[in-house]
Amino acid sequence: MALYSDTVMDHFFHPRNVGSMDDADAIGEVGNPVCGDIMRIYLKIDGDIITDVKFETFGCGSAIASSSMATELVKGQPISKALELTNKAVTEALGGLPAHKIHCSVLAEEAIKSALLDYQQKTGRHIIDIESIDELESHEEHAEVEA
Amino acid sequence: MIYADNAATTKVCDAAIEAMAECMRNGYGNPSSLYSFAQDAKEVLEGARKTIAECLCCDPKEITFTSCGTEADNQAVATAAKIGRKAGKMHIISTAFEHHAILHTLKRYEEEGFEITLLDVAPTGVVSVEQVAEALREDTCLVTIMYANNEIGTIQPIAEIGALCKERGILFHTDAVQAAGHLPIDVKAQNIDMLSISAHKFHGPKGVGVLYARKGIVLANVLEGGAQERNRRPGTENVPGIVGMATALKIACDGLEESTAKVTALRDRLIEGLDRIPYSELNGDPVKRLPGNVSFCFEGIEGESLLLLLDAKGICASSGSACTSGSLDPSHVLLAIGRPHEVAHGSLRLSIGDDLTEADIDYMVESVTEVVTYLRSISPFWRDMVEGKREHVFAE
Numbered sequence: 001m002a003l004y005s006d007t008v009m010d011h012f013f014h015p016r017n018v019g020s021m022d023d024a025d026a027i028g029e030v031g032n033p034v035c036g037d038i039m040r041i042y043l044k045i046d047g048d049i050i051t052d053v054k055f056e057t058f059g060c061g062s063a064i065a066s067s068s069m070a071t072e073l074v075k076g077q078p079i080s081k082a083l084e085l086t087n088k089a090v091t092e093a094l095g096g097l098p099a100h101k102i103h104c105s106v107l108a109e110e111a112i113k114s115a116l117l118d119y120q121q122k123t124g125r126h127i128i129d130i131e132s133i134d135e136l137e138s139h140e141e142h143a144e145v146e147a
Numbered sequence: 148m149i150y151a152d153n154a155a156t157t158k159v160c161d162a163a164i165e166a167m168a169e170c171m172r173n174g175y176g177n178p179s180s181l182y183s184f185a186q187d188a189k190e191v192l193e194g195a196r197k198t199i200a201e202c203l204c205c206d207p208k209e210i211t212f213t214s215c216g217t218e219a220d221n222q223a224v225a226t227a228a229k230i231g232r233k234a235g236k237m238h239i240i241s242t243a244f245e246h247h248a249i250l251h252t253l254k255r256y257e258e259e260g261f262e263i264t265l266l267d268v269a270p271t272g273v274v275s276v277e278q279v280a281e282a283l284r285e286d287t288c289l290v291t292i293m294y295a296n297n298e299i300g301t302i303q304p305i306a307e308i309g310a311l312c313k314e315r316g317i318l319f320h321t322d323a324v325q326a327a328g329h330l331p332i333d334v335k336a337q338n339i340d341m342l343s344i345s346a347h348k349f350h351g352p353k354g355v356g357v358l359y360a361r362k363g364i365v366l367a368n369v370l371e372g373g374a375q376e377r378n379r380r381p382g383t384e385n386v387p388g389i390v391g392m393a394t395a396l397k398i399a400c401d402g403l404e405e406s407t408a409k410v411t412a413l414r415d416r417l418i419e420g421l422d423r424i425p426y427s428e429l430n431g432d433p434v435k436r437l438p439g440n441v442s443f444c445f446e447g448i449e450g451e452s453l454l455l456l457l458d459a460k461g462i463c464a465s466s467g468s469a470c471t472s473g474s475l476d477p478s479h480v481l482l483a484i485g486r487p488h489e490v491a492h493g494s495l496r497l498s499i500g501d502d503l504t505e506a507d508i509d510y511m512v513e514s515v516t517e518v519v520t521y522l523r524s525i526s527p528f529w530r531d532m533v534e535g536k537r538e539h540v541f542a543e
Contacts, residue, residue, distance in 0.1 A: 012455060018525050033489035033528050033537075036449050036469045036477065040527035058528035060451035060470035101470075 004061060005095035011065035016072050021054045026122060028115025030107050030133060037063045037104070039111040041071070045119060048078045055111070062094075062101040063108075069093050070108035079119075079127055085112055110136060149507050152463045153348075153439055154297055154325060154498035160350040160398060163391040167352060170387040178384055179375065192386050195393035202400045203342065203359055204333040211358045211366060211379045212389050216324040216345030219358035220248035222369045222380070223320040223341040224291065226360065228256050229367040230318070231288025238287045242266045242274050242303075244483040245293055246322055248343075253291075266292075268483045272301030272431030279308050289318045294326035294342075298467055298480040298496060299431035300440025302330065309338025318364070324348055324356075328399030329407075329437055334359055344396075346388065351395035355388035406501040410438040413499055413508050417441045420512030424519055426532075426541045430481060430494065441497040444481070444490040446540055447529030448522040453495055456518040462511060467494040489528070490540050 004012070021042035031038040037059030044052035053075045055067040070090050074082040087105035091097050097105060110133055120127040130136060150158065176185030178192045193207070200207040213219045224239075231237055241253055243265045250265075257263045264282045266274050279290060290312050295302045305321050312319035320341040323332060328349025334342055340361045347353040358380075360366055372381025399406075414436075418429055421443050430442040445453075450466025457464050465471065467478025469492060476482070477491035486494075497511060523529040531537040 012452070013459065015525070020530070029527065033492075034487075035475070036488070036492035038527050056525050056527040056530060058447065058526040059449050060468070061455045063449070064452055064525070 003098070004065070005097075007069075007093070007095040008062060008065040008097065011068040011094065012061045015055075015064055015068040017054050017075065018056070018068065019054045020056060021052070024054075026115045026119035028111050028113070028118050028133075030110045030114050031059070033058065036060070037107060039063065039067050039107050041067075041111045041115040043115045043119060045079065048080070050074050050077055050079065050082055059104070059107075060101070062097050062104040065094060066090050066097075066104040066108040067111065070112055074112055079116065082112055083116060083128060085109055148461045148463065149503065149511060150463050151497040151499050151503075151511065152465050153500045154300070154437075154496065155465055156347045156353065157350045157500065158502075159347075159352055159391070160395050162398060163351050163395040166394040167387040167391040170390045174386065178386060179373070188386055191390060192384055195389045198393040198397050199357060202332070202396045203327075203344075203357075204335055205359055206362060208377075209334075209359055209362055211360065211376050212384060213343075213356045213358050213380060214354055214382075214385070216246075216322070216343050216348075216356045217248040218369065219343030219345070219356045220246070220320075220322055221252050222358050222366060223343060223360075224249065224252045224256065224289065225367040225369050226341065226364060227289035227291075227318045227320065228259075228261060230365075231261075231286075234288065236286040236288040237261045238264065238284050240264045240266065240279060240282045240287060240290045240292075242268055242292055242483075244268045244272070244296055244298075244480040245291070246297055246324070249291055249293070249322055250479075262286075270431075270485050271435070272296060272299045272484050273435055274303055274308075276304055276307045276311055280311055283311075283315060283317065287315075287317050289320060291320040291322070294321045294323040294332075295330060295437050295440075296431070296480060297325050298478055299442045299484065300325070300437035300498070301431040302326075302435045302437065305339065306337040309340075312340070313338045325437060328396055328403075329439065331403065334361070340364060346392035346395060349395055349399045351392040352388050355385050355392050357392070407438045409501050410499060413501075413503055413505065414438060414441055416505060416508045417497060417499065417511060420508065421515060423512075424516055425543045426539055427519070428490075428541050430484065430486065437498075439499045441499070443495050444486055444541075445493045445495065445519050446490055447526045447532060448493045448519055450477075450492060450494050452522055453493070453515075453518055456521070457514060460514045460518070462497075462514055465496045465498075467496070468492040487540060 024042035026043040042054040057067040087109040090105040176188035178189035327344035342359040345356040366379040426446040450468030451470035481491040
């Protein structure tokens with residue numbers, strides 16, 4: 001099938017870090033069932049390092065692959081690095097996505113940031129300069145696409 | 148591979164391929180030319196027209212060949228609109244779950260001043276004659292309602308709707324693209340004024356269709372050009388395609404009873420198997436549906452990922468999710484029968500043919516069950532429903 005790149009198909013058929021986490025330090029979620037995609041990210045954080053990450057996704061092939069890739073890109077990384085994760089980086093790591101699927105990578109970026117925001121709210125540590133995921137520039141773009 | 152997407156297109160039957168190859172190899176003359184070699188092609192063309200007329204129970208002169216079902220639908224609406232406009236009747240009745248070939252065409256006429264009534268569709272996926280009767284007006288020029296729906300396979304009471312329209316002197320068109328070769332068609336007995344079919348849905352080739360129009364209805368052109376098809380459809384006739392279509396339709400109609408019995412039994416076995424998956428529902432009436440159509444919604448999952456995983460298991464299927472429809476909304480058909488967005492995204496259509504066996508059906512049930520269970524296991528939406536944080540849409 002030529003719909004997706006080999007890397008997308010690999011991450012779809014063999015998702016990395018899939019599942020839930022009972023003792024997560026933070027949980028982030030974006031998307032909604034009406035639009036047909038929800039991503040939930042669980043983080044285990046030790047000091048500044050994201051020591052473990054899990055994801056659950058309701059969505060299409062590229063949504064599942066984007067979540068999987070995003071978890072790979074932040075696992076074992078310092079929080080500051082995870083904050084720098086962009087949808088572009090997720091798309092590139094996947095070997096590209098069809099134009100109408102770019103929003104899946106946007107959701108993946110937002111899902112990570114949403115989990116870090118949750119960590120900030122739970123711990124009181126200042127990590128990110130927003131109080132809600134809706135304040136993200138990319139989120140607005142995504143909202144426009146959805147509208 | 149198990150091919151279960153016959154509503155999208157079908158495998159071309161060997162007899163049609165052979166008839167087409169013969170036509171292209173030895174009968175390539177232009178039917179409009181004078182010499183006898185070309186007149187042989189004309190004869191082949193007229194023979195195909197006669198065969199198709201017999202299958203639809205009409206006169207060959209009432210058959211116009213088109214490039215596809217979509218063109219036939221466009222021309223039918225254009226014809227009624229032209230007649231209606233002349234008579235000052237500019238109201239058209241259709242349904243909310245028609246094919247886009249009708250819906251988008253009606254949208255264009257709406258922009259030109261026509262009033263369009265799209266009837267609501269009950270959860271059964273069947274429109275009633277009473278609904279049509281209530282919507283009829285003095286200025287109604289056309290009722291266009293599909294014979295069977297392309298996504299959920301439900302069959303509409305077209306003979307009764309046709310009778311009502313006939314009584315009121317209103318043109319009745321039916322998009323029979325999904326029905327031809329799969330359900331009986333008798334345009335006279337079913338009171339049909341215009342009917343569209345497409346060859347590739349009944350084991351014929353792609354790129355050829357028919358618009359039947361009752362004698363006396365002057366078709367409006369959607370293309371301008373030469374005098375082919377008695378001035379009703381310009382362009383050199385697709386003779387090989389038409390011959391392939393006639394061959395395939397004859398075979399389908401001759402074997403209709405036998406294939407209906409076989410495919411219906413397979414369909415019901417498939418429905419019974421998929422119905423055992425918790426929190427799932429069949430879309431549309433279980434009985435008033437095409438012999439080969441099975442359409443389900445599953446809670447907590449999304450259709451495209453379902454299709455990719457089924458593809459990996461060798462099963463060709465389709466879905467009405469937004470990601471597979473190429474738009475942001477799930478299928479308008481599923482929304483029309485009242486499915487909420489969140490379950491419409493988790494839809495699956497398996498449209499089967501008589502080439503499958505009971506073992507194939509059992510393999511599909513097993514595969515779909517396994518894939519749905521897996522996708523639910525990684526779905527936060529499903530987790531929330533299991534943990535009681537969100538309401539289930541369906542009963543267990």
